[in-house]
Amino acid sequence: MPAKPPHRRLARRLALTTTVLAASAGAVVTSVAVTPAGAATPRHHGNRTVDVQLLSFNDFHGNLEPPQGSSGTVAETQPDGTKKVIPAGGVEYLANSLRTARKGHPYTVTAAAGDIVGASPLLSGLFHDEPTIEAMNKLGLDVTSVGNHEFDEGRAELTRMQKGGCHPKDGCYEKGKTFKGADFPYLAANVTDEKTGKPILKPYTVWQHNGVKIGFIGVTLKGTPDVVTAEGVKGLKFGDEVETINKYAKELDRQGVKSIVALIHEGGLPSSGSYNYNCDTPGPGAGISGPIVDIAKKITPKVDALVTGHTHAAYTCTIPDPSGAPRTVTSAASFGRLYTDTTLTYDRRTKDIVRTSVKSPRTGNHVVNRDQPKAADMTSLIQRWNKLAAPVADKPVGYISADVNGRGSEAYEKPLGDVIADAQLEGLAPAGKGGAQITFMNPGGIRSDLAYKASGAEGDGVVTYGEAFTVQPFTNMMKSFDLTGAQLIAALQQQVSGPNQAEPKILQVSKGLTYTLDLTKTGADRIVTSSVKLNGQPIDPAKTYRVAANEFLAGGGDGFPAFKEGTNKLVGPSDLDVFIAYLGAHSSKGAPLAPPAPERITVVK
Numbered sequence: 348m349p350a351k352p353p354h355r356r357l358a359r360r361l362a363l364t365t366t367v368l369a370a371s372a373g374a375v376v377t378s379v380a381v382t383p384a385g386a387a388t389p390r391h392h393g394n395r396t397v398d399v400q401l402l403s404f405n406d407f408h409g410n411l412e413p414p415q416g417s418s419g420t421v422a423e424t425q426p427d428g429t430k431k432v433i434p435a436g437g438v439e440y441l442a443n444s445l446r447t448a449r450k451g452h453p454y455t456v457t458a459a460a461g462d463i464v465g466a467s468p469l470l471s472g473l474f475h476d477e478p479t480i481e482a483m484n485k486l487g488l489d490v491t492s493v494g495n496h497e498f499d500e501g502r503a504e505l506t507r508m509q510k511g512g513c514h515p516k517d518g519c520y521e522k523g524k525t526f527k528g529a530d531f532p533y534l535a536a537n538v539t540d541e542k543t544g545k546p547i548l549k550p551y552t553v554w555q556h557n558g559v560k561i562g563f564i565g566v567t568l569k570g571t572p573d574v575v576t577a578e579g580v581k582g583l584k585f586g587d588e589v590e591t592i593n594k595y596a597k598e599l600d601r602q603g604v605k606s607i608v609a610l611i612h613e614g615g616l617p618s619s620g621s622y623n624y625n626c627d628t629p630g631p632g633a634g635i636s637g638p639i640v641d642i643a644k645k646i647t648p649k650v651d652a653l654v655t656g657h658t659h660a661a662y663t664c665t666i667p668d669p670s671g672a673p674r675t676v677t678s679a680a681s682f683g684r685l686y687t688d689t690t691l692t693y694d695r696r697t698k699d700i701v702r703t704s705v706k707s708p709r710t711g712n713h714v715v716n717r718d719q720p721k722a723a724d725m726t727s728l729i730q731r732w733n734k735l736a737a738p739v740a741d742k743p744v745g746y747i748s749a750d751v752n753g754r755g756s757e758a759y760e761k762p763l764g765d766v767i768a769d770a771q772l773e774g775l776a777p778a779g780k781g782g783a784q785i786t787f788m789n790p791g792g793i794r795s796d797l798a799y800k801a802s803g804a805e806g807d808g809v810v811t812y813g814e815a816f817t818v819q820p821f822t823n824m825m826k827s828f829d830l831t832g833a834q835l836i837a838a839l840q841q842q843v844s845g846p847n848q849a850e851p852k853i854l855q856v857s858k859g860l861t862y863t864l865d866l867t868k869t870g871a872d873r874i875v876t877s878s879v880k881l882n883g884q885p886i887d888p889a890k891t892y893r894v895a896a897n898e899f900l901a902g903g904g905d906g907f908p909a910f911k912e913g914t915n916k917l918v919g920p921s922d923l924d925v926f927i928a929y930l931g932a933h934s935s936k937g938a939p940l941a942p943p944a945p946e947r948i949t950v951v952k
Contacts, residue, residue, distance in 0.1 A: 829913060
């Protein structure tokens, strides 16, 4: 493979230089100049300070075309308290939004916080996300951290995303063209090789322009092995986010880089789902919960801003650093529906950031709305890859009578979750295919709604292969196995206890299994064990049941170790195959599939 030039985006005024780890002398400690959130910015004296525009987003997940259904909208709280739903997303609009935002800003850098690829719709996923990397190069992404989904296909494929080269099995997709890889660095500071202890990719990079230097450190959540298949993280170790960031912030400081931004693929949950919610009401950080809060409070004051992700939430918060000084923590939802604009005021004398709030009128989260012009180069990119995908993507595989929500509904039991669980049961119930009596589907594995009025031209109610793939993009193999009734109940309790206690992960269950979820209680007690029944009969703790789930869940993923205890395991078809087979068997143009009523999980509040 020919060596890739260090940076191909020569036309841009920005230069990104990669800092190589080296032994350094004693640390140089300087004080951090801070402007409290909401306070007036210090008076500029000549050219001592410059405003650097930081544009950021996260969890793009290969959504080149506008996402369907609720995945393609954002909520905006109106002055009267009502909420307005705004269609958003699509790389044609994201690129135009970022390019428009950059105008008039001589110092501008674009960063992301992981999951740029992985769990992608067919247009990107069919080609192992090469189209998304190409799009990110074109729209001017400067740097990103890795996320957990960057490991869906393993370390070697992530390395290919960075360095380029054709896919080892599928080869090159266009005659005479070799995939060039990312122009921007992927940062993986806390992901190390188990044998060598060294980071598998660069831990940090330094952006420079006209003497201004800003360091970027990138990490993914230390729990990545819990949300990725074992094969995807084989041979890798994931370190603590805080310890890693503090280590490399110290290293950058020793090299004279005093302005630092952390790109963290871990996030929080704001108290409101509206993108324009004031996270700092009634006090700094009061409107957000989740892992990022503790992380933010422990990261060294040497770091001036945190760009986060993973939870697909929208927030611009102020969380105090260990010294008590205010520091911004942002996340731009997911799927390219929002981008964040943050002003970093750089002091040339101290080489540090004068911390300012993202709450000023020209900064914060902005909607990537669809009533703006499309970026022509992105339109061409989409058309080119759609032409290659068309023979597979446009094939009808089923019909629906209305939207079948899988992500947008706030209910614990999702209509599309029921459909997927039933499809898995039907596919694995025959004795020769596993003999399953019960199936479970992890909610995070449902990547989209099935929209009745889709963006394509196939017609209302038609479900294409491409749309089905977007819902189930992992093509995880199904596994059937034996569990005792006690182990089955333990799995249900793990939805709301242990690592899932703060943020419950409610599994989607197949028809016949029913139980009560009592939210007035805490922990495992929220599962009313006496209510757990199969076809009306109470689950017997001593009896053996035949259970099926995708390989990720069967391996204990998402905090469900009870499934790992299964015995007599049998591998079946992929989750996508059984989903498509079910749609074909239970729908037609004249008799489309209707969204099922939620009758399996009774919720007590």
